[in-house]
Amino acid sequence: MKRALFISTLLVFILAACQPAPVETEVPQVQETHTEEMPTQQAPVSGAVIYSLAAGESTLSYSVGETFINQNNKFNTAIGVTGSVSGEITLDAANPQNTSIGSIAAEIVEFESDSGRRDGIIRDRFLESTRFPTVTFVPTSITGLPESYTPGEMLTFQVTGDTTIRETTLPLTFDVTANLENDALSGQATTSFLMSDFGFGPISVAGILETEDTVLMTLNFVAYP
Numbered sequence: 507m508k509r510a511l512f513i514s515t516l517l518v519f520i521l522a523a524c525q526p527a528p529v530e531t532e533v534p535q536v537q538e539t540h541t542e543e544m545p546t547q548q549a550p551v552s553g554a555v556i557y558s559l560a561a562g563e564s565t566l567s568y569s570v571g572e573t574f575i576n577q578n579n580k581f582n583t584a585i586g587v588t589g590s591v592s593g594e595i596t597l598d599a600a601n602p603q604n605t606s607i608g609s610i611a612a613e614i615v616e617f618e619s620d621s622g623r624r625d626g627i628i629r630d631r632f633l634e635s636t637r638f639p640t641v642t643f644v645p646t647s648i649t650g651l652p653e654s655y656t657p658g659e660m661l662t663f664q665v666t667g668d669t670t671i672r673e674t675t676l677p678l679t680f681d682v683t684a685n686l687e688n689d690a691l692s693g694q695a696t697t698s699f700l701m702s703d704f705g706f707g708p709i710s711v712a713g714i715l716e717t718e719d720t721v722l723m724t725l726n727f728v729a730y731p
Contacts, residue, residue, distance in 0.1 A: 554598040557691045557729035559610070564591040564727040566612040566641075570701075571718040572709075584624060584717070586617035595729055597691060602655040607645040607665060610725070614671075615639035632706045638672045646677070657686045665695065671704045680725070695725040 567587040574580040593610030615635040619625055629635050650663035666679040676699070684693030700719045701707025709717040 553600070554596050554604060555731050557595045557597060557731055559591055559593045559595075559727050559729045561591060562589045564725070564729070565589050566591050566614070567724050567726070568617070569722040569724070570720070572715050573717075574715050576714050584619055584621075586619040586625065586628070588612055588614055588616040588618070590616050591725070591727070593727075595691060597686065599655050599657060599686060602651045602661070603653060605648060605651055607648065607667075609645075610643045612641050612725075613639055614641050627711065628709070632701075632709050634672060634706065642670045643678070643680075644668045644670075655686075660685050661693070669699075672706060674704045676703060689731060691727075691729040693727060695727070696722065698722050 565587050567585060569583055569585050572582050572584050574582065590613035591610070592612075594608040596606045596608070598604040614633065615629065617625060617628065617633075617635065645665050645667035647666045648663060649666075651661070655661065661682075661684045663682050663684075664679055665682055666677060668675050669678045678697045678699055680695040680697045682693060682695040684691060698720055701709070701717075701721055702719050707717065707721075708719040709715075
């Protein structure tokens with residue numbers, strides 16, 4: 507009996523020694539993640555934007571009264587237009603009084619009216635735009651701009667500057683209306699002057715026509731950033 511008990515106990519120890527050692531399972535440590543708060547982005551601050559006049563969409567035109575002597579003194583208003591206009595306007599919508607205007611130029615040699623004969627006479631004998639093809643306007647001051655502006659509203663102000671036609675430079679003041687809408691700055695600037703002040707008028711073609719001395723000059727402009 508004792509021998510059987512001894513044998514049974516011995517077998518238990520042998521079986522226990524043969525069992526594989528338990529495998530320790532590592533529990534992966536979860537690293538704590540720290541989410542950094544991103545700084546809140548602020549809306550961009552409004553500032554000055556440079557707008558360039560779009561050639562073709564912007565035009566410079568003249569308007570002058572003429573009397574046809576050979577047609578029983580028939581009166582007519584002659585209008586000539588050129589689409590070759592260039593220049594830049596720097597507009598600060600948040601602070602409109604900071605607005606500035608660069609030099610504006612127009613190719614007056616390309617003036618076209620409803621009469622090719624008139625265009626030729628002006629180009630060769632009076633305005634002489636074949637020799638002096640470009641008129642320039644260099645602003646020296648801007649007055650009448652508001653302290654605040656909301657896009658879509660109409661701006662009304664005056665721009666004074668030096669205008670060069672042929673070889674003469676004189677100060678002229680333009681009355682300007684402008685509107686900023688959908689990233690397009692558009693408007694109109696008008697002034698008047700005497701042709702005789704610039705040395706090329708009034709125009710007279712003996713027995714055919716005579717013009718008034720006063721010329722209305724209009725710049726219709728469209729400009730984009």
